[in-house]
Amino acid sequence: MKAVRVHEPGGPEALRYEEVPTPEPGPGEVRVRLEACGVNFIDVYHRKGLYPRQTPFVLGQEGAGRVDAVGEGVEEFSEGDYVAFASAPGGAYAEYAVVPADRLVPVNVTLVEARVAAAAMLQGMTAHYLTHSTFPLEEGHVALAHAAAGGVGLLLIQMAKMRGATIIGTAGTPEKARLAREAGADEVILYTERDFVEETRRITGGQGVHVVYDSVGRATFEGGLDVLRLRGYMVLFGQSSGPVPPVDLQILNQKGGLFVTRPSLAHYTATREELLWRAESVLSWIGNNTLKVRIGGTYPLAEAARAHADLEGRRTTGKLLLIP
Structure with a gap:
């Protein structure tokens, strides 16, 4: 299942939920069986066309779950590993996402459960670069x-x-x-x-x-x-x-x-070293209870449109998640 943003010529944009084939990872890629997907304002911008993309496409840039399959040449991750990602191509509003291995970070689920990791990646690393790098x-x-x-x-x-x-x-x-x-x-x-x-x-x-x-x-x-x-x-x-x-x-x-x-997060996670520094800092603070993540709402994947409406209507606090 995936939530797909579509636009018919002459008609309004829309968010549609549909069945699609399970994607296969290519060289250097990993397929993740998602346990949670993050909802962010950049998803709204993509849906509305403020940040134009070719349609149809799968929304979502953030998620966490288990490695389900690895492509050729991937050595850092193995099937069954817990991982998280943000600002990754491929679309996270789905049951499975194919993500470049160099955009994944490992998650120690004994310290940070997958849903919390999904909630913390994009917004946590954004808060990190704002306070630690853009204006330290x-x-x-x-x-x-x-x-x-x-x-x-x-x-x-x-x-x-x-x-x-x-x-x-x-x-x-x-x-x-x-x-x-x-x-x-x-x-x-x-x-x-x-x-x-x-x-x-x-x-x-x-x-x-x-x-x-x-x-x-x-x-x-x-x-x-x-x-x-x-x-x-x-x-x-x-x-x-x-x-x-x-x-x-x-x-x-x-x-x-x-x-x-x-700025944007992409500018501040331009290298793998910087990505790991920010992600590991955020996840370690969560793991030792220095940083608290508020999950303000969870929605079934099929109700992605409702999550967007609540976010745009300023009816939410903290982080919104979609659960496949």
């Missing part, structure tokens, strides 16, 4: 994170505190604000009741923050520039509210010599 947080830094109760947000808050930073989160409901505080946020702004720009300035005594981690995009980007201090960093890593319009670079000068970057 240190003691004394003050950061603002939008969507603080989302899958990335809750993990980013915890990693920011690991590194000694002060972290301010934004959230849309009191329940989401509570979850962000429980994850370790020093302050949480309920943006439905207060202007996050004014509140951030108040909290920081008018100084602003060193970095904004923004996965929301259109609705928050401009205000985010207004809360940055001199030479601050705007890290835009998503666009759940829509893409950001073109920016006049002179504005960055006017607001204090600001920096803007638009």
Whole structure:
């Protein structure tokens, strides 16, 4: 079974669930019998065509399960091994996924069960590169994170505190604000009741923050520039509210010599060594209870469309999983 994104000429895009043959691994590839598949906003972008792909295609870039078969030349993994992956081609909304062996990471299921590994890979490594590489947080830094109760947000808050930073989160409901505080946020702004720009300035005594981690995009980007201090960093890593319009670079000068970057996980797992460093860091923190992963909802694979609707409708917290 696979969930396939289709588009009929002249008609709307759709998500269809259908039977397809079990894929066979080629040279350097591994077939994984999936136990869980991660649902991420990049899947929504692919479904809507914001990140165009040739249709039909199988959605999903993240999952975990057991190795079911290995292709020619694969030596690092054997049948029965537990593995996880993120940002891998092939489509994870399925019972089986064929993944390049060099994009898989081993999972010690005595410490981290497969479902938790599936929930942690993409969002955990995203939080890792944001806090450890794009703008490496240190003691004394003050950061603002939008969507603080989302899958990335809750993990980013915890990693920011690991590194000694002060972290301010934004959230849309009191329940989401509570979850962000429980994850370790020093302050949480309920943006439905207060202007996050004014509140951030108040909290920081008018100084602003060193970095904004923004996965929301259109609705928050401009205000985010207004809360940055001199030479601050705007890290835009998503666009759940829509893409950001073109920016006049002179504005960055006017607001204090600001920096803007638009990274993705692929840029920060470009080599196998970097992939393993990030994945093993995240999984080891989960294994020793330093990092908590919140699974906010699980759905049968056949209900992938409902998972997308809940994610887009901001009715979720933490991580969503599909179970084949």
